[in-house]
Amino acid sequence: MGTEQVISMKQVCKSYQMGAEKLNVLKSIDFTVNKGEFTAILGPSGSGKSTLMNIIGCMDTMDSGSYQLNSIPIHEAKEKELTKIRNQEIGFIFQNYHLIPTYTVMQNIIMPLLMRGEDRKTAEKECGEVISMLGLSERLRHKPSELSGGQRQRVAIARALCSKPSLLLADEPTGALDQNSGTEVLKLFTKLHEMGNTIVMITHDMNVAKWAQRTVRIVDGEMFEGN
Amino acid sequence: MRFSEILNLVKLNLIQNKFKVLLTSIGIIVGATTIVIVIAVGRGGKADVAEQFRNLNAGALDISYEQAQGSGGFSFGGSRPSSVGSSSGSRPDFSGSFSMPGGGEMPSFSGSRSGGSSSGGSGEKSSRGSGFFSGFGSMFGGIFGGGSDTKNTERITLSADDMEDITSYVPGLSDATISYTVKQNIYGGNIEETESYTVAGTLSNYAELSNLTMLFGDYLTDADNENKTKVCVLGYSTAKQIFGSAEDAYDSLVYIDDRPYTVGGVLAEQGSVEAGISADEAIFIPYATGIKYLTGSEISPTITVIAADVDNIEAVRENVKTVLAASYPNAEFTISDAGSKMEAANKSNETLTLMLIAMASIVFIIGGISIMNVLFVSVKERTEEIGILKAIGGSRRDILLEFIMEACFISLIGGIIGVMLSFVINPVLSGFSIRTEMSVSGAVLALAFSIVTGTVFGFYPAWKASKLVPVEALSSE
Numbered sequence: 001m002g003t004e005q006v007i008s009m010k011q012v013c014k015s016y017q018m019g020a021e022k023l024n025v026l027k028s029i030d031f032t033v034n035k036g037e038f039t040a041i042l043g044p045s046g047s048g049k050s051t052l053m054n055i056i057g058c059m060d061t062m063d064s065g066s067y068q069l070n071s072i073p074i075h076e077a078k079e080k081e082l083t084k085i086r087n088q089e090i091g092f093i094f095q096n097y098h099l100i101p102t103y104t105v106m107q108n109i110i111m112p113l114l115m116r117g118e119d120r121k122t123a124e125k126e127c128g129e130v131i132s133m134l135g136l137s138e139r140l141r142h143k144p145s146e147l148s149g150g151q152r153q154r155v156a157i158a159r160a161l162c163s164k165p166s167l168l169l170a171d172e173p174t175g176a177l178d179q180n181s182g183t184e185v186l187k188l189f190t191k192l193h194e195m196g197n198t199i200v201m202i203t204h205d206m207n208v209a210k211w212a213q214r215t216v217r218i219v220d221g222e223m224f225e226g227n
Numbered sequence: 228m229r230f231s232e233i234l235n236l237v238k239l240n241l242i243q244n245k246f247k248v249l250l251t252s253i254g255i256i257v258g259a260t261t262i263v264i265v266i267a268v269g270r271g272g273k274a275d276v277a278e279q280f281r282n283l284n285a286g287a288l289d290i291s292y293e294q295a296q297g298s299g300g301f302s303f304g305g306s307r308p309s310s311v312g313s314s315s316g317s318r319p320d321f322s323g324s325f326s327m328p329g330g331g332e333m334p335s336f337s338g339s340r341s342g343g344s345s346s347g348g349s350g351e352k353s354s355r356g357s358g359f360f361s362g363f364g365s366m367f368g369g370i371f372g373g374g375s376d377t378k379n380t381e382r383i384t385l386s387a388d389d390m391e392d393i394t395s396y397v398p399g400l401s402d403a404t405i406s407y408t409v410k411q412n413i414y415g416g417n418i419e420e421t422e423s424y425t426v427a428g429t430l431s432n433y434a435e436l437s438n439l440t441m442l443f444g445d446y447l448t449d450a451d452n453e454n455k456t457k458v459c460v461l462g463y464s465t466a467k468q469i470f471g472s473a474e475d476a477y478d479s480l481v482y483i484d485d486r487p488y489t490v491g492g493v494l495a496e497q498g499s500v501e502a503g504i505s506a507d508e509a510i511f512i513p514y515a516t517g518i519k520y521l522t523g524s525e526i527s528p529t530i531t532v533i534a535a536d537v538d539n540i541e542a543v544r545e546n547v548k549t550v551l552a553a554s555y556p557n558a559e560f561t562i563s564d565a566g567s568k569m570e571a572a573n574k575s576n577e578t579l580t581l582m583l584i585a586m587a588s589i590v591f592i593i594g595g596i597s598i599m600n601v602l603f604v605s606v607k608e609r610t611e612e613i614g615i616l617k618a619i620g621g622s623r624r625d626i627l628l629e630f631i632m633e634a635c636f637i638s639l640i641g642g643i644i645g646v647m648l649s650f651v652i653n654p655v656l657s658g659f660s661i662r663t664e665m666s667v668s669g670a671v672l673a674l675a676f677s678i679v680t681g682t683v684f685g686f687y688p689a690w691k692a693s694k695l696v697p698v699e700a701l702s703s704e
Contacts, residue, residue, distance in 0.1 A: 059618060059698040080622065086697075087620020098615045098701060102243045114232045115620040159619065 005068075006167050006198045007033035007056060012065035014051055025051045027221040028065070033200055035166075038193040040212035041202045048221040050171065053202045057090055057169050058082045070166050087115050091160025095172035097152040099144040105155050106131075106140040112163040127162045134158045134188070150181030157188060161197075168192065170201040174208055186211040228625040237632045241640075251601040252641025254594020255680060259645025259673040261587035264652060266669035269580035271662035276572045278498050284436060286401070286534040287565045288544060290393075290551070291527065292558060295379040378559045385528045387514070389554065393532055397546040401535040404430045405514060407528040408504055409521060415481035416470035424465060425509045426483060428517030428526070434460075436531060439506055443477040444492025451491075452513040457520070459488040463496040464507040481510070484521055488512065540564055591676055594641070595684035598634055602688035606630065613692050614700025627693040634685020635678055642677025646670045 014026040025048040033039050043049040054060035055067065058074055067074040069089055077085065091112075092098075099108045106124065109131065113123035131137055134154045144152055153173060160168055170189070174182030190211060193199055201212055209215045217224045241248050390405045406429040412421040433439070434446040442463065451458050459481060461469070466476035473493040480487045488510075497506040518526065534543040544562050551560050606613070613626055649665070656663050 054698045057618070059696075059701075083617070083620055083622045086618060092618050094701070098611070098618070100612050100615055102240060102612075107239070111616070112619045115228050115616070115622075115625065117229055119229060120232065120235070163620075 004035040005032050006035050006037075006070055007031060007200070008066075008068040009056075010066045012052075012055065012067060013063045014048075014055065014060075015063055025221050026055070026062070029218075029221075029223050031216065031223055033167075033198060035198050036193075036196055038189065038199045038211075038213040039201070040209035040215045041200065041218055042204070042206065042209040042215050043202075043218035044204055047218045049202045049204075049218050052218060052223075053169060053171050053200075056167075056200060057092060058086050087112055087163065089166050091163060091165035091168045093153070093156050093160050093168065093170040093173050095175040097144070097149075097156045097176070099152060099155055099159075101144055104141050104143060105136060105147070108144065108155055109136075109140075109158045109162055112159060116163065123162075127158065130158050130161045134161075148181070149177045150184055153177060153181070153185050154188070157185070157192075161192070166198060168197055168199045170199065172203055173201060174203075174205070182208070228621070230628070233625060233628050233632060236629055237636055240633060241636055247601070248637050248640060251598055252594075252637050252644065254590065254597040255638050255641030255677050256594075256645040256648060258587055258591035258594045258680070259642040259677050260649045260652065261583070261590050261645075262673040262676055263646055263649035263665070263669045264656070264663065265580060265583035265587050266672065267649070267653060267663035267665045268583065268656070268661060269576065270664035270666060270669075272576040272579065273573065274664055275662045276569060276576060284438070284533055285566045285569070286537040286540060287436065288532050288534065288540065288547065289561075289563050289565075290385065290530040290532065290547060291561045292383045292385055293379065293527075293561055294382055378557060381555070381557060383555055383558050384524060384526060385530055385560075389551065390530045390532075392554065393530065393547055393550050396550050397532070397543060399535050399539050399543055399546075401533045402432060402436055403530065403532040404432050404436050405528050405530045406430070406433055406504065407514075407517070407522070407526040408509070409517070409526065411483050411510075411521060413469065413481060413483055413510065415487075416476065416479060418469055422468075425504070426459075426517065426521065427504045427509045427511050428514040428522070428528075429511050430514050433511070436533060437504075437506065439497060440495045442473050442493045442495040444490070446492055447511060447513050452515045455516045455519045456513060457486060457488045457516060458491045458513065459483070460492040460494060460511040461490055462494050462505075462507040462509045462511075465510055466490075466493045483510065483512070486520055537566065540566065587676075591680050594638075595680040598637060598681055599684040599688060601637075602630065602634055602685055603691075605633075606688050606692045609692075610695065610700045610703040613695050614697050614703065617695065617697035618701060623693040626695075627689050630689030630692050631682060631685050634681040634689065636681075638677040638681025638685075639674065641681075642674045645677070646673050649673075 009029055009031040012026055012029040012031070013024070015022050015024045017023070029052065031052075041049050041052065051060065055062050056069075058069070058077070062075060065075065069085065072081075072085060072089070074082070074085070086092075100111070103111070106127075109127050110120065110123035113126060114120065118126070131140065134157060136151070136154060136158055139147060139151060139155075144155065147155065153176075157173075168189075173189070174185055177185060186208065189199055189201065193213065199212075201208070203209050215226065217226070385405065387405055390403050394400055394403045406427055408425050408427045410423050411426045413424045413426075414421045427433075429447065430452060431447050431449045434441070439446070441460075444460070446460055447458065450456070461473075461476050461481070463473060466473045469481060470476035470479060476490050476493050479490050481490055482488070494506055494511075512521075518524075532543065532547065534540045544564065547562060548560065551558070613621075616626060649670075653663050653665055
């Protein structure tokens with residue numbers, strides 16, 4: 001493992017205005033992730049872990065602090081740059097898979113590459129290896145609604161991997177799955193980690209967090225290292 | 228994202244939602260159909276006008292007289308006064324601008340004339356210097372007719388002499404003719420029972436002035452008129468109806484009011500006309516023959532004069548009025564020119580077309596609002612999808628383009644269906660005797676309108692979609 005930092009957050013704060021009251025969701029978070037690490041962010045509901053994930057994933061902005069992703073200063077980036085970073089640097093895996101229901105498996109998987117400007121044929125070719133690794137070769141023409149939960153999550157993982165991101169960002173990846181499917185997905189994460197991928201997984205489940213190499217806890221918007 | 232890939236996504240979404248696309252595009256379908264039909268009706272109307280006025284000379288003025296209602300029965304001085312010998316009044320000078328002598332002076336006409344066709348039983352007048360009988364006629368017309376207006380109370384029958392007066396004293400005329408029509412019972416040829424047809428009494432120059440062309444034989448001659456020959460020329464449709472074909476009609480006999488007339492010619496098909504005699508449906512006989520054998524004095528002829536210069540037509544009209552006023556001081560004649568009729572018909576046609584286009588535009592706006600509505604609902608329904616696309620790197624431009632293109636294609640599909648529908652509706656309109664002329668420009672305009680409507684009304688929902696914040700869009704469910 002190298003010591004190159006993929007994520008470097010310093011004193012990141014985020015608050016929401018709830019009527020007259022200001023709700024501090026993230027309180028001066030310092031958080032780093034090295035390249036190749038498999039980190040779990042563990043926290044109960046309402047602890048701020050989803051907000052943190054959204055900021056890490058460049059889908060939300062912070063009030064203050066600094067955040068660098070692969071040395072790119074995200075806190076200074078404009079919308080257009082953030083769009084590019086989401087496409088090229090981050091692979092999202094959501095609890096509810098977030099697959100487009102009208103597209104086939106293949107269309108869902110190659111979408112990030114199409115967004116990048118690649119043509120369909122090249123994109124399909126590039127994704128071939130990942131598709132076969134995830135055992136989806138027989139399902140490419142199916143719609144998400146024709147797949148099981150585990151298969152859908154594998155499609156979401158394939159979509160995240162296809163763009164060869166520097167960070168895989170998983171939000172409760174087993175949350176919607178039964179135990180067996182969940183275990184399968186976590187085994188897959190371990191495999192991906194072993195292959196050198198940097199993974200940040202957000203979960204409220206201690207048993208899921210155990211699969212990660214490193215765990216950080218977030219409670220009431222504050223982050224603590226370890227279980 | 229490549230534009231071709233955006234189009235692929237659009238295609239995918241449209242295919243997945245065929246029924247929704249069809250329902251959404253109904254407004255556009257109706258709008259496009261309306262546009263194409265409106266343009267076709269407009270063009271058809273224009274062609275109709277052109278065709279109906281085809282055999283009218285643009286410089287032609289039709290002069291006719293209409294007696295005021297209720298002034299009929301008992302009048303004096305109705306017929307054209309015949310000038311006999313020279314009059315003490317000075318003759319007007321028509322060589323330059325037309326001017327009538329003032330006061331009681333009336334223009335006099337040299338040479339003696341027969342009384343022409345008399346009507347109203349008033350006989351001839353020896354002089355018209357005093358206007359005595361005319362005055363009486365007016366008076367009695369007013370008393371017995373019950374009318375308060377002194378104009379047009381007399382019974383007047385325009386005659387060849389009036390035509391001669393006009394041609395003599397009105398400058399700038401290239402030709403003139405006189406004609407009348409009456410309904411007569413006809414038999415002959417294949418007709419087993421008598422049928423009523425329009426019989427037109429005309430002079431030999433009528434065919435030339437009305438741009439009539441012959442299919443067989445020749446038109447009536449001056450000799451036919453002078454000798455009151457029982458000869459006729461049949462209109463194309465009339466010939467076919469009576470004899471089965473134009474060829475069979477030629478040189479056959481047709482009986483008009485039980486008297487045999489030789490068919491000396493058959494006209495080529497002329498088409499429908501807006502004004503004047505409908506040549507296809509008529510039987511033409513010499514002017515004098517008709518008066519002798521058919522009508523006597525019971526006719527209302529129309530004098531047609533042709534202005535040599537179309538731009539001079541208003542001056543000709545005024546001069547004709549003045550000449551006729553000299554003969555008939557208490558009469559107002561109807562003088563209509565073909566150009567004005569044509570212009571009026573074209574203007575009314577254009578107004579109708581504009582109204583229909585305005586209607587089609589309203590339909591388009593409603594169609595556009597319908598598209599906007601459906602796209603708003605679509606954006607709402609697909610908020611999660613938009614969130615996903617943005618999360619995985621979809622730019623604002625990609626989202627904007629995808630939704631705008633969807634709107635465009637929905638409109639285009641609607642436009643294409645609308646244009647196709649108009650081609651289906653077109654024959655139906657023909658069934659209702661509405662003349663239409665379909666055109667490529669109409670179809671192109673309808674498609675252009677459709678696309679513009681889709682783009683304009685699709686823009687706002689698309690823009691709203693592109694502005695969605697990914698994290699909010701993803702959590703919308």
